[in-house]
Amino acid sequence: MRIKKKVWPEYFQQIVDGKKTFELRLNDFDISEGDTLVLNEWDPATKDYTGRTLKLMNSQYSFMLQLNLMIKEYINYIQDNSERRWFKTKLYGWGWVPATWQGCAVTLIYLGLISAIVLIREESIPGNPDSGSNFLISGLPIILLTGVFIFICYTKGGKPHWQWGIPKK
Numbered sequence: 001m002r003i004k005k006k007v008w009p010e011y012f013q014q015i016v017d018g019k020k021t022f023e024l025r026l027n028d029f030d031i032s033e034g035d036t037l038v039l040n041e042w043d044p045a046t047k048d049y050t051g052r053t054l055k056l057m058n059s060q061y062s063f064m065l066q067l068n069l070m071i072k073e074y075i076n077y078i079q080d081n082s083e084r085r086w087f088k089t090k091l092y093g094w095g096w097v098p099a100t101w102q103g104c105a106v107t108l109i110y111l112g113l114i115s116a117i118v119l120i121r122e123e124s125i126p127g128n129p130d131s132g133s134n135f136l137i138s139g140l141p142i143i144l145l146t147g148v149f150i151f152i153c154y155t156k157g158g159k160p161h162w163q164w165g166i167p168k169k
Contacts (some may be wrong), residue, residue, distance in 0.1 A: 001035045006042035006049075015039065015054060020125050077166060087157025094162045096153045103156065110149045 007015065014020035041052040077091050078099050086103035087096035098104040117138055154160075 002038055003029055004038045004040060005029075005037055007039045007054075009041055009043055009050065010040065012041040012052060012054070073166060085157050087153045089158065089160055089163055091166070092164055095160050096157045099157075106152055106156075110145060113145055114142060117145075137169070 011020060037056040039054040039056065041050040042048075043050050074091055075119075078088060081099050082089060084100065086098065086106065088099040088101050089095075090097050096141070098107050
């Protein structure tokens with residue numbers, strides 16, 4: 001399949017010169033191994049194509065293909081949640097990732113509370129900031145919140161384990 005995309009002149013020339021070796025784009029198109037990516041130079045000033053075209057075979061855009069396939073694989077993995085767990089084991093690495101709106105909400109609340117503690121820390125520490133009160137005002141609450149967050153992840157997501165890619169069934 002041929003996939004056609006517009007590229008502005010300054011970026012097109014950088015691709016031709018080999019100075020621009022990757023590009024992040026909105027995933028609004030399907031790409032598969034064996035596809036040809038056709039880049040057409042587009043001038044935004046004239047709102048027209050310049051006529052310069054660059055065809056890339058899959059080995060030349062393999063990073064974009066791999067990233068696209070990995071994102072699709074990850075979305076399918078998260079959506080395959082028949083037990084409706086709030087968190088699922090990370091696809092790559094150790095730990096959890098939010099899999100439902102409840103998991104996302106818990107994660108955002110946790111991050112918001114940690115951010116609030118860090119932001120108000122300076123105003124709340126009386127006297128010398130290097131004293132032991134620094135730990136009591138910011139360190140201890142962060143440790144407790146993290147413990148509660150891990151407990152929620154464990155109870156609503158199961159036991160974490162090391163994983164690298166889709167588990168074999």
